[in-house]
Amino acid sequence: MFRSSTNFDKLLDKATSHLQLEPDWPTIMQICDLIRQSDVQPKGALAAIKKKMINLNPHVALYALLVLESCVKNCGTLIHDEIATKQYMEQLKELVKTSPHENVRMKILELIQAWAHAFRHSPKYRTVQDTVNIMKAEGYQFPALKESDAMFRADTAPAWADGEVCHRCRVNFSMVQRKHHCRACGQVFCAQCSSKVSTLPKFGIEKEVRVCEACYEQVNKPSAI
């Protein structure tokens, strides 16, 4: 886990380097993959990205906002649960108030507005729309909404369920019978019921990860001719 977060930091430094003349999309997508594969925790990733967003160099700050935008578009609820909070919205609002760079301020307003639109049917992410409404009432001028900016990929790995028994064979977990999670369905299993591994291309997971018996069959069944 530690190695991956060092790798994450290296990729983030590269993607937000002030030497970049244009967005380094391959590196940005690698960053998203690390988050989607749970190689790096969303909270830690967002904290590192925020450090770059407050960088006084506008290029670094803007590239950091592109990384943030891509993470929200590609990492699903792992990231949505972290940014659609009062605390995170307050941080963004503070940055709009304090950033000396007009293009950084406008990019943040564009993102908050796009997320509010994308989350418009998700009551649990209501705080984003509330933030837009409050900021508009306080006189902030938001850019015109581009619907295309508010489209997210739906295919991200499911959040992990918890449980005291194996989802497949119902054995009780204990000090010796350890819990394991299938990355494809997110359910909790004993070692015997989740001993297989598989790539999960539909979730952008290219490395082999632990999956349960049922998901292994599902993912690896010969596709109908």
Ligand SMILES: O=P(O)(O)O[C@@H]1[C@H](O)[C@H](OP(=O)(O)O)[C@@H](O)[C@H](O)[C@H]1O
């Ligand atoms: O071995 P433990 O110390 O109990 O920790 C478990 C492992 O980290 C499992 O990882 P894995 O699914 O990759 O095995 C994870 O799925 C469980 O939720 C954890 O409880």
Ligand SMILES: [Zn+2]
């Ligand atoms: Zn089992």
Ligand SMILES: [Zn+2]
């Ligand atoms: Zn499964």
